[in-house]
Amino acid sequence: MSTSTLIQQVTLVNEGQIQVTDILIVGERIREIGSIPAQDEFVVIDGKGKYLLPGVIDGQVHFREPGLTHKADLHSESKAAVAGGVTSFIDMPNTRPNTLNLEFLAEKYQIASQKSLANYGFLLGINGENLDEVLQWDTSGLLAITDDGLYFSGKGNILADRPDMLEKIFSTYKGLIAIHSEKEEIIEKNEEIYREQYGEDVPVKFHPLIRSEQACFEATERAISLAEKHGARLHILHLSTAKETALFRNDIPLSEKKITTEVSVHHLWFTDRDYEKKGTLIKWNPAIKTQQDAEGLLAALLDDRIDLITTDHAPHALEEKLKPYFQSMSGAPLVQHSLVCLLEFFHQGKISLEKITEKMCHNPAILYRIKERGFVREGYFADLVLVDLNHPWTVSKENILYKCGWSPLEGTTFHSQVTHTWVNGQLVFEKGTFHEGAKGKALEVWDLKN
Ligand SMILES: [Zn+2]
Numbered sequence: 001m002s003t004s005t006l007i008q009q010v011t012l013v014n015e016g017q018i019q020v021t022d023i024l025i026v027g028e029r030i031r032e033i034g035s036i037p038a039q040d041e042f043v044v045i046d047g048k049g050k051y052l053l054p055g056v057i058d059g060q061v062h063f064r065e066p067g068l069t070h071k072a073d074l075h076s077e078s079k080a081a082v083a084g085g086v087t088s089f090i091d092m093p094n095t096r097p098n099t100l101n102l103e104f105l106a107e108k109y110q111i112a113s114q115k116s117l118a119n120y121g122f123l124l125g126i127n128g129e130n131l132d133e134v135l136q137w138d139t140s141g142l143l144a145i146t147d148d149g150l151y152f153s154g155k156g157n158i159l160a161d162r163p164d165m166l167e168k169i170f171s172t173y174k175g176l177i178a179i180h181s182e183k184e185e186i187i188e189k190n191e192e193i194y195r196e197q198y199g200e201d202v203p204v205k206f207h208p209l210i211r212s213e214q215a216c217f218e219a220t221e222r223a224i225s226l227a228e229k230h231g232a233r234l235h236i237l238h239l240s241t242a243k244e245t246a247l248f249r250n251d252i253p254l255s256e257k258k259i260t261t262e263v264s265v266h267h268l269w270f271t272d273r274d275y276e277k278k279g280t281l282i283k284w285n286p287a288i289k290t291q292q293d294a295e296g297l298l299a300a301l302l303d304d305r306i307d308l309i310t311t312d313h314a315p316h317a318l319e320e321k322l323k324p325y326f327q328s329m330s331g332a333p334l335v336q337h338s339l340v341c342l343l344e345f346f347h348q349g350k351i352s353l354e355k356i357t358e359k360m361c362h363n364p365a366i367l368y369r370i371k372e373r374g375f376v377r378e379g380y381f382a383d384l385v386l387v388d389l390n391h392p393w394t395v396s397k398e399n400i401l402y403k404c405g406w407s408p409l410e411g412t413t414f415h416s417q418v419t420h421t422w423v424n425g426q427l428v429f430e431k432g433t434f435h436e437g438a439k440g441k442a443l444e445v446w447d448l449k450n
Contacts, residue, residue: 002027005427006038010047010386013353014054014376015362023052025382028425033378045420047386053357054376055087055383055421056339057364059262060237060310062149062331063089065111067096072315072333072403078116078440080336080401082429085385085418087118088373088443089313089335090364093125094149100130102137109442117428117436119373119383121443123178125150131165135172143368143445144176148237158184160219163226170232176368178235181223182286186215195326202325205275208287213241216286220244224259235367236261238312240286242296250304254366257307263297264312265338266408268345270294280321280328281408284312298350301359308363309356311338315404333402337395337409343387343416371444386420393417 005025012021012033022036038044058081064072081089091108093099099108105124112120123146126134134145147159159165160181169177190210194202202210220236224247227234239245239261248261270282271291282288300306314331321328334341342356365374372380394413397405421429426438 003425004031004039004042005045005422005425006036006042007045007047007052007384007386008038010050010052012052012376013357016354016358018353023376023384025384025422025425028381030376030378030380030382033376045386049388050419051353051387051389052376053085053385053387054361054374055385055423056085056360057088057090057370057374058086058311058313058335058338059090059308059364059368060148060264061089061091061313061335062094062315063091063313064095064315066107071317071320073115074112074120075115075117076401076403077313077315077335078118078120079434080333081118082421082423082434083401083418084336085339085387085421086335087383087385087421087423088120088370088440089118090121090123090143090368090443092146092148093123098127098150099123099125100127101133113439113442116440117434118423119440119443121368121370123148126159126169128162128165131168135169139175141445142175143370143443144178144235145173146178146237148178148180158182160223161185163222166223166226167230170227170230170234173232176233176235178237179223180238180285181216181219181236182211183215183219186218187211190215200324200326204280204283204325204328205272207275207283207325208272208289211285211287213243213289213293216241217243220247227259231258234259238262238264238267238286238310239297239306240267240289240293242293242300245296245300245305248300248305254304254307254363260307260367261305262308262310263301263306264310265334265341266312266332268294268298268301269341270408278408280323280325281332281406283321283325283328283330284314284332285330298345302351302355307359307367309338309342309359311335315402317404318406332408333404333406334408336401337407337414339385339387339418340414340416341409343389344414347389347415368443369445371446373443382422382425384422385418387416388419389416391415391417391419
């Protein structure tokens with residue numbers, strides 16, 4: 001017999017509305033939303049004074065399994081995810097081996113089914129070697145294809161740097177193509193300038209001048225114009241500059257857009273002023289840029305030129321980060337802290353709870369056509385997160401759940417705390433404890449006509 005859970009008198013944030021209501025979960029799904037009398041067999045959760053959101057869907061993470069499990073794995077990082085209110089994630093293909101064929105892709109789904117507490121989806125990687133093959137395969141059931149974290153055979157060549165390849169994909173591939181967008185030739189020139197001056201140990205504050213605004217803007221502008229020429233479905237991953245936001249539109253709903261984009265939490269949270277204190281711990285690609293960029297990205301998120309928020313959660317061992325500039329790995333872990341970061345912006349009056357829910361829960365489901373998730377709706381999977389907006393806590397080594405054991409947010413105090421997380425109707429996280437029996441499920445996609 002399946003468990004029934006009644007969440008009583010909770011403030012539900014969903015589909016642009018905030019209302020106090022009861023929610024009944026039966027088995028894996030939401031049975032009813034409304035005024036619901038308690039029954040003896042119900043597990044009752046008192047939601048008074050707390051906020052219930054659809055579970056966060058993180059559209060871009062690197063959970064490092066298989067092959068790089070000294071940094072992270074699907075069990076450790078999915079635990080961190082559910083503790084942060086993230087009930088589903090989409091993982092990138094730069095694991096070892098790179099996820100460049102359907103067999104390796106199936107293997108990742110298989111590992112996740114054994115180990116992940118959250119629901120999972122994996123993207124198929126494209127690079128210079130498998131492109132022709134990918135274009136022949138039936139990929140209609142996949143979430144998307146991407147080059148994120150992968151490189152073409154030459155030195156540091158990313159897809160956005162190869163107009164010939166882009167033309168080929170955009171003219172042939174019918175599904176969603178997600179790309180990392182920076183022009184490598186500009187970056188390489190900039191690297192040489194700073195290398196001449198500082199050798200291998202370039203101060204990290206120059207990172208946003210090396211991986212510059214120009215490198216981002218020119219790549220994004222070109223990718224969009226090529227995609228438009230062919231009517232392709234293009235998603236630009238982790239936008240990092242205010243200038244690029246002008247390239248995206250907000251006059252049509254997300255479901256009708258062919259060109260979409262996202263912002264990652266760190267590009268909203270940090271600015272170039274933080275390099276002095278945090279050093280290579282906040283070295284990301286694309287780089288953290290200026291205060292104006294962070295403000296411009298937030299403005300574009302609020303007016304819907306930017307469609308969703310991701311983390312690009314990319315853990316490395318601390319010793320891989322604490323190296324001179326050129327050797328320090330790019331990326332940092334964030335999946336446990338993304339929702340509380342955005343709730344902190346809410347406390348600061350920068351964003352509403354409805355907008356957070358739209359950009360972190362609803363829109364990833366719309367953009368990746370994820371079936372029956374991302375919304376609190378009767379009949380949908382019960383992926384839910386309960387938050388206490390007035391429960392301050394501070395990020396420290398003791399409460400970090402990432403396998404790598406560190407966070408660029410150590411020492412930060414958040415006013416909000418995730419108290420309960422349900423995945424497929426199962427209470428997997430409750431006030432610091434995990435119920436690990438149930439595992440997450442593979443994300444499924446709606447047929448294209450839906
Ligand atoms: Zn990434």
